[in-house]
Amino acid sequence: MSVIPEGWEAVIGIETHVELQTRSKMFCGCRVDFGDEPNTAVCPVCLALPGALPVANEAAIDGIVRIGTALDCTINERSLFYRKNYFYPDLPKNYQISQYTYPVCEHGRIVVDVDGEPTVIGITRVHMEEDTGKSLHMGEGGRIQDADHTLLDFNRAGVPLVEIVTEPDIRTPDQARAYGAELQRIVRTLGVSDARLEEGSMRFDANVSVRRAGTSELGTRTEIKNVNSLRSMQRAIAFEIERQVEVLAAGGTVVQETRHWNEATGRTTAMRSKEESEDYRYFQEPDLLPLSIDERWRNRVKASMPELPAQLRARLVAAGADERTAGLLADSPLLAGLFDAAVRAGAEARTVASWLTGEVVAYARRVGASVGELHLTAEHLVELAAMVAGGELSATAAKQVLTGVLAGEGGPRQVAEAMDLLQISDSGAIEAVVADVVADHPDALEKIRSGDAKPIGFLVGQVMRATGGKADPKMVQEIIRRSAGL
Protein backbone atom coordinates (compact mmCIF):
# COMPACT_ATOMS: atom_id res chain seq x y z
CA MET A 1 0.00 0.00 0.00
CA SER A 2 2.49 2.57 1.17
CA VAL A 3 4.54 4.20 -1.54
CA ILE A 4 7.95 5.80 -1.07
CA PRO A 5 8.21 9.03 -3.10
CA GLU A 6 10.06 8.50 -6.39
CA GLY A 7 13.80 9.06 -6.12
CA TRP A 8 13.93 8.58 -2.34
CA GLU A 9 14.78 5.74 -0.01
CA ALA A 10 13.81 5.28 3.62
CA VAL A 11 16.04 3.74 6.28
CA ILE A 12 14.15 2.27 9.21
CA GLY A 13 15.20 0.56 12.40
CA ILE A 14 12.84 -0.72 15.07
CA GLU A 15 13.21 -1.00 18.82
CA THR A 16 10.73 -3.36 20.43
CA HIS A 17 10.00 -3.75 24.11
CA VAL A 18 8.44 -7.01 25.25
CA GLU A 19 7.16 -7.59 28.78
CA LEU A 20 7.89 -11.12 29.92
CA GLN A 21 5.07 -13.00 31.59
CA THR A 22 6.87 -14.27 34.60
CA ARG A 23 5.00 -14.74 37.88
CA SER A 24 7.16 -12.21 39.73
CA LYS A 25 9.05 -9.05 38.75
CA MET A 26 12.60 -8.84 37.39
CA PHE A 27 14.41 -7.96 40.60
CA CYS A 28 11.84 -8.55 43.36
CA GLY A 29 9.03 -10.95 44.25
CA CYS A 30 6.10 -8.60 43.58
CA ARG A 31 3.51 -10.29 41.37
CA VAL A 32 3.25 -9.42 37.68
CA ASP A 33 -0.45 -8.80 37.21
CA PHE A 34 -1.87 -6.07 35.06
CA GLY A 35 -5.44 -6.04 36.29
CA ASP A 36 -4.50 -5.03 39.83
CA GLU A 37 -5.55 -1.96 41.76
CA PRO A 38 -2.85 0.73 41.40
CA ASN A 39 0.20 0.50 43.66
CA THR A 40 -0.73 -2.84 45.24
CA ALA A 41 2.10 -4.91 43.68
CA VAL A 42 4.96 -2.83 45.06
CA CYS A 43 7.73 -3.40 47.60
CA PRO A 44 10.93 -1.71 48.83
CA VAL A 45 12.89 -2.94 45.77
CA CYS A 46 10.57 -1.72 43.01
CA LEU A 47 9.75 1.49 44.88
CA ALA A 48 13.48 2.15 45.42
CA LEU A 49 13.21 2.49 49.18
CA PRO A 50 16.61 3.02 50.82
CA GLY A 51 18.69 -0.09 51.33
CA ALA A 52 16.66 -2.39 49.09
CA LEU A 53 18.69 -4.67 46.83
CA PRO A 54 17.73 -6.28 43.51
CA VAL A 55 18.07 -10.03 42.83
CA ALA A 56 17.59 -11.24 39.25
CA ASN A 57 14.69 -13.53 38.37
CA GLU A 58 16.10 -16.68 36.78
CA ALA A 59 12.95 -17.34 34.72
CA ALA A 60 13.29 -13.91 33.07
CA ILE A 61 16.90 -14.63 32.08
CA ASP A 62 15.74 -17.93 30.65
CA GLY A 63 13.04 -16.04 28.73
CA ILE A 64 15.50 -13.67 27.06
CA VAL A 65 17.79 -16.58 26.17
CA ARG A 66 14.80 -18.24 24.51
CA ILE A 67 14.04 -15.07 22.52
CA GLY A 68 17.68 -14.66 21.48
CA THR A 69 17.90 -18.30 20.42
CA ALA A 70 14.73 -17.99 18.33
CA LEU A 71 16.17 -14.87 16.66
CA ASP A 72 19.36 -16.69 15.69
CA CYS A 73 21.46 -14.55 18.05
CA THR A 74 24.82 -15.20 19.62
CA ILE A 75 24.11 -15.73 23.32
CA ASN A 76 26.96 -14.07 25.15
CA GLU A 77 28.67 -16.30 27.68
CA ARG A 78 29.16 -13.30 29.95
CA SER A 79 26.74 -10.45 30.28
CA LEU A 80 26.42 -7.42 32.58
CA PHE A 81 23.73 -5.19 34.03
CA TYR A 82 24.14 -1.40 33.86
CA ARG A 83 22.37 1.58 35.33
CA LYS A 84 20.80 3.94 32.80
CA ASN A 85 20.46 7.24 34.64
CA TYR A 86 17.68 9.72 33.95
CA PHE A 87 14.95 11.53 35.82
CA TYR A 88 11.31 10.81 35.17
CA PRO A 89 8.54 10.30 37.73
CA ASP A 90 7.70 6.78 36.55
CA LEU A 91 11.25 5.69 37.36
CA PRO A 92 11.50 5.47 41.16
CA LYS A 93 15.26 4.80 41.40
CA ASN A 94 16.13 7.60 38.96
CA TYR A 95 17.89 4.92 36.98
CA GLN A 96 16.68 1.93 35.06
CA ILE A 97 18.55 -1.34 35.42
CA SER A 98 19.35 -2.23 31.84
CA GLN A 99 22.29 -3.49 29.80
CA TYR A 100 24.88 -1.61 27.75
CA THR A 101 28.01 -3.37 26.61
CA TYR A 102 27.68 -7.16 26.85
CA PRO A 103 23.92 -7.62 26.37
CA VAL A 104 22.61 -11.16 26.73
CA CYS A 105 22.12 -11.60 22.96
CA GLU A 106 23.64 -10.03 19.83
CA HIS A 107 23.87 -10.45 16.05
CA GLY A 108 20.59 -12.19 15.21
CA ARG A 109 18.21 -12.04 12.27
CA ILE A 110 14.59 -12.33 11.22
CA VAL A 111 13.50 -13.06 7.67
CA VAL A 112 10.29 -11.35 6.64
CA ASP A 113 8.35 -11.91 3.49
CA VAL A 114 6.60 -9.00 1.78
CA ASP A 115 4.74 -9.87 -1.43
CA GLY A 116 6.81 -13.01 -1.87
CA GLU A 117 10.07 -11.13 -1.46
CA PRO A 118 12.09 -12.33 1.54
CA THR A 119 14.17 -9.70 3.35
CA VAL A 120 16.71 -10.41 6.05
CA ILE A 121 16.49 -7.96 8.95
CA GLY A 122 19.48 -7.99 11.23
CA ILE A 123 18.99 -7.98 15.00
CA THR A 124 21.69 -5.81 16.59
CA ARG A 125 21.03 -6.79 20.17
CA VAL A 126 18.50 -8.20 22.60
CA HIS A 127 18.95 -7.02 26.15
CA MET A 128 17.33 -7.43 29.55
CA GLU A 129 15.92 -4.54 31.55
CA GLU A 130 13.04 -3.59 33.81
CA ASP A 131 9.85 -1.77 32.93
CA THR A 132 8.93 1.62 34.39
CA GLY A 133 5.76 2.52 36.27
CA LYS A 134 2.67 3.67 34.42
CA SER A 135 1.85 7.38 34.10
CA LEU A 136 -1.64 8.70 33.60
CA HIS A 137 -1.53 12.25 32.27
CA MET A 138 -4.60 14.05 33.58
CA GLY A 139 -6.03 17.31 32.36
CA GLU A 140 -8.37 19.02 29.95
CA GLY A 141 -8.66 17.72 26.43
CA GLY A 142 -6.90 14.41 26.98
CA ARG A 143 -3.73 15.42 25.14
CA ILE A 144 -0.43 14.65 26.87
CA GLN A 145 0.70 18.19 26.15
CA ASP A 146 -2.31 19.63 27.99
CA ALA A 147 -1.97 17.52 31.13
CA ASP A 148 -1.75 19.55 34.33
CA HIS A 149 -0.81 16.67 36.59
CA THR A 150 0.21 13.05 36.37
CA LEU A 151 -0.88 9.96 38.32
CA LEU A 152 1.59 7.16 38.92
CA ASP A 153 1.06 3.45 39.38
CA PHE A 154 4.18 1.43 40.14
CA ASN A 155 2.68 -2.04 39.67
CA ARG A 156 4.47 -2.20 36.31
CA ALA A 157 7.77 -0.85 37.67
CA GLY A 158 10.28 -3.69 37.64
CA VAL A 159 8.38 -6.03 35.33
CA PRO A 160 10.93 -7.95 33.22
CA LEU A 161 11.36 -6.17 29.90
CA VAL A 162 13.29 -7.37 26.88
CA GLU A 163 14.40 -4.84 24.27
CA ILE A 164 15.01 -6.05 20.73
CA VAL A 165 16.89 -3.65 18.43
CA THR A 166 17.16 -4.12 14.67
CA GLU A 167 19.82 -2.97 12.27
CA PRO A 168 18.61 -0.15 9.99
CA ASP A 169 17.78 -2.81 7.40
CA ILE A 170 14.12 -1.97 6.88
CA ARG A 171 13.22 0.07 3.78
CA THR A 172 9.43 0.26 3.63
CA PRO A 173 6.47 0.61 6.01
CA ASP A 174 5.24 -2.78 4.76
CA GLN A 175 8.49 -4.45 5.77
CA ALA A 176 8.30 -2.76 9.16
CA ARG A 177 4.84 -4.15 9.70
CA ALA A 178 5.86 -7.62 8.52
CA TYR A 179 8.81 -7.51 10.92
CA GLY A 180 6.58 -6.53 13.84
CA ALA A 181 4.06 -9.25 13.01
CA GLU A 182 6.73 -11.93 12.74
CA LEU A 183 8.41 -10.87 15.98
CA GLN A 184 5.03 -10.96 17.73
CA ARG A 185 4.37 -14.48 16.39
CA ILE A 186 7.79 -15.67 17.54
CA VAL A 187 7.42 -14.26 21.05
CA ARG A 188 3.96 -15.78 21.39
CA THR A 189 5.11 -19.15 20.08
CA LEU A 190 7.86 -19.15 22.68
CA GLY A 191 5.22 -18.53 25.34
CA VAL A 192 7.32 -15.84 27.04
CA SER A 193 4.82 -13.01 26.55
CA ASP A 194 1.29 -12.45 25.28
CA ALA A 195 2.80 -9.61 23.21
CA ARG A 196 -0.36 -7.50 23.08
CA LEU A 197 0.24 -4.16 21.42
CA GLU A 198 -3.00 -2.57 22.56
CA GLU A 199 -2.22 -3.42 26.19
CA GLY A 200 1.42 -2.43 25.95
CA SER A 201 3.01 -5.82 26.64
CA MET A 202 4.69 -5.32 23.24
CA ARG A 203 5.69 -1.80 22.18
CA PHE A 204 7.38 -0.52 19.05
CA ASP A 205 9.50 2.59 18.51
CA ALA A 206 10.57 3.24 14.94
CA ASN A 207 13.64 5.21 13.87
CA VAL A 208 13.09 6.70 10.45
CA SER A 209 15.31 8.68 8.09
CA VAL A 210 15.25 9.28 4.34
CA ARG A 211 17.88 9.84 1.68
CA ARG A 212 18.11 10.19 -2.08
CA ALA A 213 17.87 6.79 -3.73
CA GLY A 214 21.30 5.50 -4.65
CA THR A 215 23.14 7.39 -1.89
CA SER A 216 24.60 5.66 1.12
CA GLU A 217 24.94 8.43 3.70
CA LEU A 218 22.32 8.25 6.44
CA GLY A 219 19.91 11.15 6.84
CA THR A 220 18.91 12.70 10.16
CA ARG A 221 16.50 10.37 11.91
CA THR A 222 13.45 10.87 14.03
CA GLU A 223 12.06 8.41 16.53
CA ILE A 224 8.35 7.64 16.43
CA LYS A 225 6.59 6.67 19.64
CA ASN A 226 3.04 5.74 20.62
CA VAL A 227 2.18 3.22 17.93
CA ASN A 228 -0.33 0.82 19.46
CA SER A 229 -0.91 -1.55 16.59
CA LEU A 230 0.97 -2.98 13.63
CA ARG A 231 -1.26 -0.97 11.36
CA SER A 232 -0.53 2.30 13.14
CA MET A 233 3.21 1.55 13.02
CA GLN A 234 2.91 1.12 9.27
CA ARG A 235 0.86 4.31 8.90
CA ALA A 236 3.12 6.33 11.20
CA ILE A 237 6.27 5.32 9.30
CA ALA A 238 4.61 6.08 5.96
CA PHE A 239 3.55 9.51 7.22
CA GLU A 240 7.01 10.23 8.60
CA ILE A 241 8.75 9.26 5.34
CA GLU A 242 6.47 11.55 3.39
CA ARG A 243 6.94 14.40 5.88
CA GLN A 244 10.74 14.14 5.84
CA VAL A 245 10.88 13.97 2.04
CA GLU A 246 8.67 17.07 1.85
CA VAL A 247 10.95 18.94 4.28
CA LEU A 248 14.13 17.97 2.41
CA ALA A 249 12.68 18.50 -1.07
CA ALA A 250 11.74 22.04 -0.02
CA GLY A 251 15.37 22.66 0.98
CA GLY A 252 14.78 22.30 4.73
CA THR A 253 16.48 20.07 7.28
CA VAL A 254 15.05 17.27 9.37
CA VAL A 255 15.36 17.88 13.10
CA GLN A 256 16.52 14.94 15.19
CA GLU A 257 13.67 14.51 17.65
CA THR A 258 11.12 12.17 19.16
CA ARG A 259 7.74 12.36 17.46
CA HIS A 260 4.42 11.24 18.84
CA TRP A 261 2.01 9.35 16.57
CA ASN A 262 -1.58 10.54 16.79
CA GLU A 263 -3.90 7.78 15.62
CA ALA A 264 -6.88 10.11 15.24
CA THR A 265 -5.20 12.74 13.06
CA GLY A 266 -2.91 10.26 11.28
CA ARG A 267 0.09 12.52 11.89
CA THR A 268 3.27 12.59 13.95
CA THR A 269 4.08 15.64 16.04
CA ALA A 270 7.30 16.66 17.78
CA MET A 271 7.46 15.66 21.44
CA ARG A 272 10.81 16.71 22.76
CA SER A 273 13.83 17.87 20.86
CA LYS A 274 17.00 15.83 21.20
CA GLU A 275 19.26 18.85 20.60
CA GLU A 276 20.91 18.23 23.93
CA SER A 277 21.78 14.65 23.22
CA GLU A 278 20.69 12.54 26.16
CA ASP A 279 23.43 11.53 28.49
CA TYR A 280 22.44 8.45 30.43
CA ARG A 281 25.80 8.06 32.18
CA TYR A 282 25.66 4.28 31.98
CA PHE A 283 27.73 2.48 34.55
CA GLN A 284 27.82 -1.08 35.78
CA GLU A 285 25.13 -1.97 38.30
CA PRO A 286 27.17 -2.67 41.44
CA ASP A 287 24.26 -4.43 43.16
CA LEU A 288 24.05 -7.26 40.62
CA LEU A 289 26.55 -9.96 39.69
CA PRO A 290 27.48 -10.73 36.09
CA LEU A 291 25.42 -13.28 34.21
CA SER A 292 27.08 -16.40 32.92
CA ILE A 293 25.06 -18.27 30.35
CA ASP A 294 27.16 -21.34 29.69
CA GLU A 295 26.97 -23.91 26.93
CA ARG A 296 24.82 -26.22 29.01
CA TRP A 297 22.22 -23.52 29.52
CA ARG A 298 22.31 -22.52 25.86
CA ASN A 299 21.92 -26.12 24.75
CA ARG A 300 19.08 -26.76 27.16
CA VAL A 301 17.18 -23.77 25.69
CA LYS A 302 17.98 -24.86 22.14
CA ALA A 303 16.64 -28.34 22.84
CA SER A 304 13.42 -26.91 24.28
CA MET A 305 12.64 -24.64 21.31
CA PRO A 306 9.11 -25.09 19.95
CA GLU A 307 8.48 -25.17 16.20
CA LEU A 308 8.90 -21.53 15.20
CA PRO A 309 6.42 -19.76 12.90
CA ALA A 310 8.75 -19.83 9.87
CA GLN A 311 9.37 -23.55 10.34
CA LEU A 312 5.67 -24.22 10.78
CA ARG A 313 4.80 -22.28 7.60
CA ALA A 314 7.44 -24.15 5.61
CA ARG A 315 6.08 -27.45 6.87
CA LEU A 316 2.48 -26.50 6.03
CA VAL A 317 3.55 -25.53 2.51
CA ALA A 318 5.43 -28.81 2.17
CA ALA A 319 2.22 -30.57 3.26
CA GLY A 320 0.35 -28.94 0.40
CA ALA A 321 -1.05 -25.62 1.65
CA ASP A 322 -0.28 -22.55 -0.46
CA GLU A 323 1.85 -19.74 1.01
CA ARG A 324 -1.07 -17.51 1.92
CA THR A 325 -3.19 -20.11 3.69
CA ALA A 326 -0.06 -21.52 5.36
CA GLY A 327 0.50 -18.05 6.82
CA LEU A 328 -3.08 -17.87 8.09
CA LEU A 329 -2.95 -21.38 9.57
CA ALA A 330 0.38 -20.72 11.24
CA ASP A 331 -1.14 -17.73 13.03
CA SER A 332 -3.46 -20.05 14.95
CA PRO A 333 -2.02 -23.06 16.76
CA LEU A 334 -5.50 -24.62 16.83
CA LEU A 335 -6.04 -24.32 13.08
CA ALA A 336 -2.52 -25.54 12.37
CA GLY A 337 -3.10 -28.52 14.68
CA LEU A 338 -6.38 -29.45 12.95
CA PHE A 339 -4.72 -29.14 9.55
CA ASP A 340 -1.80 -31.32 10.64
CA ALA A 341 -3.98 -34.06 12.06
CA ALA A 342 -6.42 -34.11 9.13
CA VAL A 343 -3.70 -34.19 6.47
CA ARG A 344 -1.81 -36.89 8.36
CA ALA A 345 -5.02 -38.95 8.30
CA GLY A 346 -5.19 -38.65 4.53
CA ALA A 347 -7.38 -35.59 3.88
CA GLU A 348 -6.52 -33.49 0.84
CA ALA A 349 -4.34 -30.60 2.06
CA ARG A 350 -5.59 -27.74 -0.11
CA THR A 351 -9.25 -28.52 0.56
CA VAL A 352 -8.72 -28.71 4.31
CA ALA A 353 -6.57 -25.53 4.34
CA SER A 354 -9.22 -23.63 2.44
CA TRP A 355 -12.03 -24.80 4.78
CA LEU A 356 -10.05 -23.91 7.90
CA THR A 357 -9.00 -20.45 6.75
CA GLY A 358 -12.33 -19.79 5.00
CA GLU A 359 -15.53 -21.27 6.42
CA VAL A 360 -14.19 -22.13 9.87
CA VAL A 361 -12.65 -18.72 10.57
CA ALA A 362 -15.68 -16.93 9.10
CA TYR A 363 -18.09 -19.02 11.18
CA ALA A 364 -16.14 -18.41 14.38
CA ARG A 365 -16.16 -14.69 13.71
CA ARG A 366 -19.88 -14.69 12.90
CA VAL A 367 -20.89 -16.38 16.15
CA GLY A 368 -18.23 -14.56 18.16
CA ALA A 369 -16.50 -17.74 19.32
CA SER A 370 -12.88 -18.82 19.30
CA VAL A 371 -11.89 -21.71 17.03
CA GLY A 372 -11.36 -23.85 20.12
CA GLU A 373 -15.01 -23.45 21.10
CA LEU A 374 -16.35 -24.81 17.81
CA HIS A 375 -17.61 -28.38 17.39
CA LEU A 376 -14.86 -29.34 14.99
CA THR A 377 -12.40 -32.21 15.11
CA ALA A 378 -9.75 -33.44 12.69
CA GLU A 379 -11.91 -36.58 12.21
CA HIS A 380 -14.75 -34.38 10.92
CA LEU A 381 -12.42 -32.82 8.36
CA VAL A 382 -11.10 -36.20 7.25
CA GLU A 383 -14.62 -37.60 6.81
CA LEU A 384 -15.83 -34.52 4.95
CA ALA A 385 -12.80 -34.51 2.63
CA ALA A 386 -13.35 -38.20 1.89
CA MET A 387 -17.00 -37.52 0.98
CA VAL A 388 -15.91 -34.84 -1.48
CA ALA A 389 -13.15 -37.00 -2.93
CA GLY A 390 -15.63 -39.89 -3.32
CA GLY A 391 -18.09 -37.71 -5.20
CA GLU A 392 -20.75 -37.90 -2.47
CA LEU A 393 -20.65 -34.15 -1.86
CA SER A 394 -20.07 -31.26 -4.21
CA ALA A 395 -17.54 -28.63 -3.11
CA THR A 396 -20.40 -26.20 -2.48
CA ALA A 397 -22.47 -28.71 -0.53
CA ALA A 398 -19.40 -29.62 1.55
CA LYS A 399 -19.21 -26.03 2.77
CA GLN A 400 -22.86 -26.14 3.82
CA VAL A 401 -22.26 -29.41 5.64
CA LEU A 402 -19.19 -27.94 7.33
CA THR A 403 -21.27 -25.05 8.66
CA GLY A 404 -23.73 -27.57 10.11
CA VAL A 405 -20.90 -29.49 11.75
CA LEU A 406 -19.52 -26.25 13.22
CA ALA A 407 -22.96 -25.47 14.63
CA GLY A 408 -22.91 -28.80 16.48
CA GLU A 409 -25.54 -30.52 14.31
CA GLY A 410 -23.50 -33.73 14.14
CA GLY A 411 -20.82 -35.40 12.04
CA PRO A 412 -20.48 -34.65 8.30
CA ARG A 413 -22.47 -37.69 7.10
CA GLN A 414 -25.23 -37.07 9.60
CA VAL A 415 -25.45 -33.38 8.63
CA ALA A 416 -25.30 -34.13 4.89
CA GLU A 417 -28.14 -36.62 5.23
CA ALA A 418 -30.22 -34.26 7.34
CA MET A 419 -29.69 -31.47 4.78
CA ASP A 420 -30.34 -33.91 1.94
CA LEU A 421 -27.13 -32.89 0.20
CA LEU A 422 -25.63 -36.28 -0.58
CA GLN A 423 -24.96 -36.74 -4.27
CA ILE A 424 -25.76 -39.88 -6.19
CA SER A 425 -22.31 -41.27 -6.77
CA ASP A 426 -23.48 -44.79 -7.48
CA SER A 427 -22.56 -45.09 -11.18
CA GLY A 428 -25.27 -47.72 -11.83
CA ALA A 429 -27.99 -45.34 -10.70
CA ILE A 430 -26.61 -42.48 -12.78
CA GLU A 431 -26.21 -44.70 -15.85
CA ALA A 432 -29.92 -45.56 -15.65
CA VAL A 433 -30.90 -41.89 -15.58
CA VAL A 434 -28.47 -41.06 -18.43
CA ALA A 435 -29.99 -43.85 -20.51
CA ASP A 436 -33.49 -42.37 -20.01
CA VAL A 437 -32.35 -38.84 -20.87
CA VAL A 438 -30.45 -39.95 -23.99
CA ALA A 439 -33.45 -41.95 -25.15
CA ASP A 440 -35.52 -38.74 -24.97
CA HIS A 441 -32.89 -36.73 -26.93
CA PRO A 442 -31.42 -39.02 -29.64
CA ASP A 443 -30.45 -36.01 -31.81
CA ALA A 444 -28.20 -34.61 -29.07
CA LEU A 445 -26.33 -37.88 -28.80
CA GLU A 446 -25.91 -37.98 -32.59
CA LYS A 447 -24.36 -34.47 -32.61
CA ILE A 448 -21.90 -35.49 -29.90
CA ARG A 449 -20.94 -38.59 -31.84
CA SER A 450 -20.25 -36.47 -34.90
CA GLY A 451 -17.79 -34.31 -32.94
CA ASP A 452 -19.94 -31.43 -31.61
CA ALA A 453 -19.32 -31.29 -27.84
CA LYS A 454 -21.89 -28.58 -27.14
CA PRO A 455 -24.88 -30.81 -26.35
CA ILE A 456 -22.90 -32.52 -23.52
CA GLY A 457 -23.68 -29.62 -21.22
CA PHE A 458 -27.35 -29.77 -22.20
CA LEU A 459 -27.56 -33.50 -21.40
CA VAL A 460 -25.74 -33.04 -18.07
CA GLY A 461 -28.30 -30.39 -17.19
CA GLN A 462 -31.16 -32.78 -18.03
CA VAL A 463 -29.66 -35.51 -15.84
CA MET A 464 -29.12 -33.07 -12.97
CA ARG A 465 -32.75 -31.98 -13.25
CA ALA A 466 -33.95 -35.57 -13.33
CA THR A 467 -31.98 -36.36 -10.16
CA GLY A 468 -33.03 -33.21 -8.34
CA GLY A 469 -29.46 -31.91 -8.54
CA LYS A 470 -28.07 -34.83 -6.60
CA ALA A 471 -25.98 -36.53 -9.24
CA ASP A 472 -22.25 -35.88 -9.25
CA PRO A 473 -21.94 -33.69 -12.38
CA LYS A 474 -18.43 -34.92 -13.11
CA MET A 475 -19.57 -38.51 -13.11
CA VAL A 476 -22.63 -37.64 -15.22
CA GLN A 477 -20.44 -36.05 -17.84
CA GLU A 478 -18.14 -39.05 -17.94
CA ILE A 479 -21.04 -41.44 -18.42
CA ILE A 480 -22.55 -39.31 -21.21
CA ARG A 481 -19.21 -39.20 -23.02
CA ARG A 482 -18.83 -42.92 -22.62
CA SER A 483 -22.28 -43.64 -24.02
CA ALA A 484 -21.47 -41.40 -27.00
CA GLY A 485 -18.38 -43.52 -27.55
CA LEU A 486 -15.90 -40.72 -26.77
Next chain:
Amino acid sequence: MPVEIDIAKVAALARIALSDEELAAYGAQLGVILEHAERVQALPTDDVEPTSHPLPLVNAFRPDEVWPSLDRDDVLSQAPDTVDGYYRVPQILDGP
Protein backbone atom coordinates in the same frame (compact mmCIF):
# COMPACT_ATOMS: atom_id res chain seq x y z
CA MET B 1 47.99 16.96 34.44
CA PRO B 2 44.65 18.75 34.70
CA VAL B 3 41.56 16.93 33.38
CA GLU B 4 38.82 18.97 31.73
CA ILE B 5 35.45 18.44 33.38
CA ASP B 6 32.20 20.28 32.77
CA ILE B 7 31.08 20.29 36.37
CA ALA B 8 28.02 22.42 35.60
CA LYS B 9 26.78 19.82 33.12
CA VAL B 10 27.39 16.96 35.54
CA ALA B 11 25.48 18.85 38.22
CA ALA B 12 22.61 19.57 35.85
CA LEU B 13 22.39 15.89 34.80
CA ALA B 14 22.27 14.87 38.46
CA ARG B 15 19.69 17.60 39.24
CA ILE B 16 21.93 19.17 41.85
CA ALA B 17 21.87 22.96 42.20
CA LEU B 18 25.37 24.29 42.90
CA SER B 19 26.53 27.85 43.57
CA ASP B 20 29.53 29.22 41.65
CA GLU B 21 31.76 28.61 44.67
CA GLU B 22 30.54 25.02 44.95
CA LEU B 23 31.03 24.47 41.23
CA ALA B 24 34.65 25.56 41.57
CA ALA B 25 35.26 23.53 44.72
CA TYR B 26 33.67 20.28 43.50
CA GLY B 27 35.19 20.75 40.07
CA ALA B 28 38.63 20.79 41.64
CA GLN B 29 37.88 17.75 43.79
CA LEU B 30 36.47 15.74 40.90
CA GLY B 31 39.47 16.75 38.82
CA VAL B 32 41.76 15.10 41.36
CA ILE B 33 39.73 11.89 41.19
CA LEU B 34 39.83 11.87 37.40
CA GLU B 35 43.56 12.50 37.40
CA HIS B 36 43.94 9.45 39.61
CA ALA B 37 41.82 7.43 37.18
CA GLU B 38 44.07 8.59 34.36
CA ARG B 39 47.14 7.38 36.20
CA VAL B 40 45.53 3.97 36.70
CA GLN B 41 44.51 3.89 33.06
CA ALA B 42 48.10 4.50 31.99
CA LEU B 43 49.25 1.26 33.67
CA PRO B 44 50.09 -1.67 31.39
CA THR B 45 47.13 -4.06 31.73
CA ASP B 46 47.53 -6.21 28.63
CA ASP B 47 48.07 -9.32 30.73
CA VAL B 48 45.29 -8.55 33.21
CA GLU B 49 41.87 -10.09 32.69
CA PRO B 50 39.08 -7.47 32.74
CA THR B 51 37.22 -7.46 36.05
CA SER B 52 33.76 -6.09 36.54
CA HIS B 53 33.23 -7.40 40.05
CA PRO B 54 35.81 -8.15 42.72
CA LEU B 55 34.31 -11.52 43.66
CA PRO B 56 34.49 -14.60 41.41
CA LEU B 57 30.70 -15.03 41.57
CA VAL B 58 28.08 -15.05 38.82
CA ASN B 59 24.37 -15.80 38.47
CA ALA B 60 22.95 -14.82 41.82
CA PHE B 61 19.36 -15.67 40.98
CA ARG B 62 16.00 -15.76 42.63
CA PRO B 63 13.42 -18.40 41.69
CA ASP B 64 10.36 -16.93 39.96
CA GLU B 65 8.21 -16.85 43.09
CA VAL B 66 5.83 -14.18 44.32
CA TRP B 67 6.34 -12.61 47.71
CA PRO B 68 3.87 -10.40 49.56
CA SER B 69 3.79 -6.76 48.48
CA LEU B 70 3.48 -3.79 50.82
CA ASP B 71 0.20 -2.43 52.09
CA ARG B 72 -0.88 0.40 49.83
CA ASP B 73 -1.97 2.75 52.60
CA ASP B 74 1.45 2.40 54.23
CA VAL B 75 3.17 3.02 50.90
CA LEU B 76 1.13 6.07 49.98
CA SER B 77 1.40 7.56 53.46
CA GLN B 78 5.01 8.41 52.55
CA ALA B 79 3.99 10.44 49.49
CA PRO B 80 3.38 14.21 49.48
CA ASP B 81 0.31 13.88 47.25
CA THR B 82 -1.96 10.98 46.29
CA VAL B 83 -5.30 10.47 44.50
CA ASP B 84 -7.41 7.28 44.44
CA GLY B 85 -4.50 4.96 45.17
CA TYR B 86 -2.14 6.76 42.80
CA TYR B 87 0.83 8.98 43.50
CA ARG B 88 0.15 12.43 42.13
CA VAL B 89 2.95 14.53 40.67
CA PRO B 90 3.04 17.84 38.81
CA GLN B 91 2.73 18.01 35.04
CA ILE B 92 5.62 16.18 33.41
CA LEU B 93 5.75 17.42 29.85
CA ASP B 94 6.16 21.02 28.80
CA GLY B 95 3.29 22.59 26.93
CA PRO B 96 3.58 23.09 23.17
